[in-house]
Amino acid sequence: MDATALVTPPYVAGPLRLEPFPALMLTPARVGNPSTGRAFARPYKDVSARLLRWQARGLVRADTEPALYLHEYSANGMTVRGLVGALDVSRRAAGPEERAVLPHEGIHPAQADELADRMEEMQLNPAPILLVHQGTPRLRALLGEVTSREPDHAFADRGGQEHRIWAERSPDTLAAIAGELASSRALIADGHHRYAAYLRLQRRGIGHPAGPRPTDLGLAMLVDQQDTPLFLGPIHRTLSGTSLADLRDAADTLGLEYAEQAQADAVHALSAARLAATDGERWAVIGLGIGADEAAVEVLHRRIVPALPHGPAAIAYHHTVDDALGGARADAIAVLMPAPSVDLVLRVAEADRLLPEKATSFQPKPSLGVLIRSLRDAASDPT
Incomplete structure (x- = not known):
C-alpha cells in the first residue's frame, strides 16, 4: 500500500457510550504551558513514570473514583462545553445504520500505527478526541443540572484558556446521560488519527486478553453543536x-x-x-x-x-x-x-464520503493536560 494513501478508519457501532474513568489532571501552571508537550515526548515508555514524579511534586492530580467530566473552556470570546469520558470502541459497525461515530477525513495508516505505539508505550490517552453531535433537550437539561452547582475545578491556564470542570458520579444521573446518548451519532471534529489509533489498540488488546480491557475505550470529548458550538473555519x-x-x-x-x-x-x-x-x-x-x-x-x-x-x-x-x-x-x-458548514460535513459523512485531507478546522480546542486517561489500571474502566 502507498504510505501516502488515505484510508477510511473503521466505523464504531452504536449505541454511543461514554464511560466514566478516573482522570489525571495537570496543575493549572502546567496546562497550556508550551513545555507541557515535552512531558509526552520520547522516550514514550518513560511518560507514565514522569507523570508519577509530577504527581509526587503536586503537579498532577489523580482522581481515585471514575466520573464523567463536564468540561467547559473559554478562549477568544468563545465558550465550549462537552462531556469527557471513555468512548466505547469495542464494536464495529456492520452497516451504515449501525454507525455511532462518523469520520469525515481519511487517515494515513502509518501515522495511526505510530500514535497507537505511542499510547501503548505511554499507557495513556493524553488528550481527548473532539466529537460533535446534536444533544437532546433532556440531555441539555441534565447537564444544566450539573452546571447549576459549583464546579469541582475552576482555573485559568498558562495559555489563557479558562476552565470549569464538574465530575459527575451519581449513578442515576450517569444512567440518564447514558440513555440520552445511546441513539446519538457523533461526528469527529478533531482527532481522526487518534481515533484510528484507539481502534488499533482495541484490536491489539494489550495486557488484558480476556474480559473488559482498558483499550476497549478511548478518551473523547462530546460537544453539543446546538448548545455551545465549535467554530468551523477554513x-x-x-x-x-x-x-x-x-x-x-x-x-x-x-x-x-x-x-x-x-x-x-x-x-x-x-x-x-x-x-x-x-x-x-x-x-x-x-x-x-x-x-x-x-x-x-x-x-x-x-x-x-x-x-x-x-x-x-x-x-x-x-x-x-x-x-x-x-x-x-x-x-x-x-x-x-x-469553510464548509457543520451540516454539510455531517451530510458528507453520513453519505459514506470522506472530505480531502485538511478540509476542516474546528476551534477552539482545549489545552493539553486538562483531562488525561491512564491505561494502566483495568479497574479504571467499568466492568
Whole structure:
C-alpha cells in the first residue's frame, strides 16, 4: 500500500457510550504551558513514570473514583462545553445504520500505527478526541443540572484558556446521560488519527486478553453543536508549481467559470460555491457549479487539481489568509477556501464520503493536560 494513501478508519457501532474513568489532571501552571508537550515526548515508555514524579511534586492530580467530566473552556470570546469520558470502541459497525461515530477525513495508516505505539508505550490517552453531535433537550437539561452547582475545578491556564470542570458520579444521573446518548451519532471534529489509533489498540488488546480491557475505550470529548458550538473555519491552500494560467486552463477544461478580478472583489466573491486564487499580483474567482451536498474542497482536490496542466508539486495548508498569501508567487498560487458548514460535513459523512485531507478546522480546542486517561489500571474502566 502507498504510505501516502488515505484510508477510511473503521466505523464504531452504536449505541454511543461514554464511560466514566478516573482522570489525571495537570496543575493549572502546567496546562497550556508550551513545555507541557515535552512531558509526552520520547522516550514514550518513560511518560507514565514522569507523570508519577509530577504527581509526587503536586503537579498532577489523580482522581481515585471514575466520573464523567463536564468540561467547559473559554478562549477568544468563545465558550465550549462537552462531556469527557471513555468512548466505547469495542464494536464495529456492520452497516451504515449501525454507525455511532462518523469520520469525515481519511487517515494515513502509518501515522495511526505510530500514535497507537505511542499510547501503548505511554499507557495513556493524553488528550481527548473532539466529537460533535446534536444533544437532546433532556440531555441539555441534565447537564444544566450539573452546571447549576459549583464546579469541582475552576482555573485559568498558562495559555489563557479558562476552565470549569464538574465530575459527575451519581449513578442515576450517569444512567440518564447514558440513555440520552445511546441513539446519538457523533461526528469527529478533531482527532481522526487518534481515533484510528484507539481502534488499533482495541484490536491489539494489550495486557488484558480476556474480559473488559482498558483499550476497549478511548478518551473523547462530546460537544453539543446546538448548545455551545465549535467554530468551523477554513483551511486555505498554496499550490506550488502551479500558475493562474494553469488554473484557468483547468477551469476551461471542466467548464467552470473563471474570471480575473480586483483583490477586493475576488475576496468578496468567496463563498460556498466560489474560490478565490492569487499569484500575489493577479486575482481570480472560480465558480464551482456545485450542488447542496458537495463541498468546495471536494471540487478543488477531486476535479480541479487533476485537471491542472502543471503541478501542483506540493500543497501547503494554512489556517489564516495572511499565511496563505505569504506563499503566493508566479509559480505558486494561494487558493482561499470557504469553510464548509457543520451540516454539510455531517451530510458528507453520513453519505459514506470522506472530505480531502485538511478540509476542516474546528476551534477552539482545549489545552493539553486538562483531562488525561491512564491505561494502566483495568479497574479504571467499568466492568
